[in-house]
Amino acid sequence: MAKRSVVPFGPQHPVLPEPIHLDLVIEDEKVVEAIPNIGFIHRGLEGLTDKKDFKQMTYVIERTCGICSFGHGLGYVETIEHIMNAEVPDRAKYLRTIWAELARMHSHLLWLGLIADAFGFESLFYQAWRIRERVLDCLELTTGGRLIFSVLEPGGVLRDINSDQEKEILTQLASVKEELRAVEKTFLLDYSVQTRLKGVGVITKEKAHDLGCCGPVARASGLSYDMRKLGYEAYGNLDFEPIISKEGDSYSRCQVRIQEIYQSIDLIRQAFAKMPEGDLAVPVKGNPNGEYFTRIEQPRGEAIYYVKANGTKKLDRFRLRTPTFSNLAGLCEMLKDCEYSDVGILCVTIDPCISCTER
């Protein structure tokens, strides 16, 4: 038996977008075991419920993460609306769906750039982010913010999308689709990319289920888990099926995310076609009293929001379980028996968002 040694990996590493620390037990060049360690950027956002009222908390929770900010805000306001029995207008539901899908697109395009950077394809990284810029422009045009939108409030939304903006978004989406078709070929068909992704970090369907993986990681292993099928907001009226792949390797995870960008484009078009006229928000009076928990599909997977309110302005408890937290167990499973040089790529394939996870 070869000698085992422990190599610390992260939190500062050129390939890592987020500060996660892994203790890798190495035997020759193979990883035998990986022990994750987080806790470098804990900010105590859940504890702010003691100091901020429930309306201010909408803005605090949106700022948990820069990439999935809209999803976090959405999960929180949905929970508050359920507690307060607020009936959100249909138009607001469709607008929320459109923004959530635009946010998913920019998150997946960001990930495509990061994975290209991780396997050392710098020009591909720039191409992915060039496409992402179009989506960010659409978001800035309609919400005023590029990453953090602040358009949600308990009871509805604060901004509307007019017909000019709708036309602009649809034109931009057509360009995104066309440009992504060109870049997709490199991601999925290029020889050098395939050698880095195919058969690397395989996680079987059973393992993915047992370890509680979610989002694109679970779907790449063949699990048809998509919280959007629960029909929250306007998803119940839109026609789509979760995109799944069977292999469970890094290549499948890449494939699923690329297909999900096309799916998001389709969902946005459907939502624009079906969006009714009407109010943007209903007034929400009084303070919440009760508890509720919501599940929504973030770009990275299923996120859970729990709120306990006591009838005063300030909440008793807010809890957020992020998709990265569920996928960390899957990551440790993937890292077993992999080459040391693949560790960086595998960390990126789960799309880690440690800022969300630590809150």
Place this chain on the structure above:
Amino acid sequence: MGIMRFAPTMLRQLFEKPVTKNYPAEPINYPEGSRGHIDIDIQQCISCGACMINCPPGAITVDRKNKTWTINRFDCVQCGYCTRVCPKKCLYLNPGYQTPGPEKVTYSQTHIMTEAEKQKAAEMEARKQAAIKAAQAKKAAAAAAEKKD
């Protein structure tokens, strides 16, 4: 599987204009409604302090006595909550980001009182003084009556 899959994209890029803007030679056009920074129409401000109480990061300070409105732009998160809670709607979220700087400077505006406002304030002050005087006189009379008994 194939090789040179990236070549068409790369070659096209060689003959295209750069995607990035030549900033600052070419100015940035912010879309209407972009969340840049908070501005105030100070003459409309009544120094009620609603923005200070509701600001999530606590970036705004209102001095009611001197009628001064101060914002620490480095703390502001551009959520726009103050613009919604302002009863006079004198706060605006305008395009254009805060310029970076080596020091965390604050931005202050003071409400300058017009003649009518000054007159009103003087009237209010006089009424307040009269009320205080009346209350004191009432108290003294009550004390005197108690002494008599």
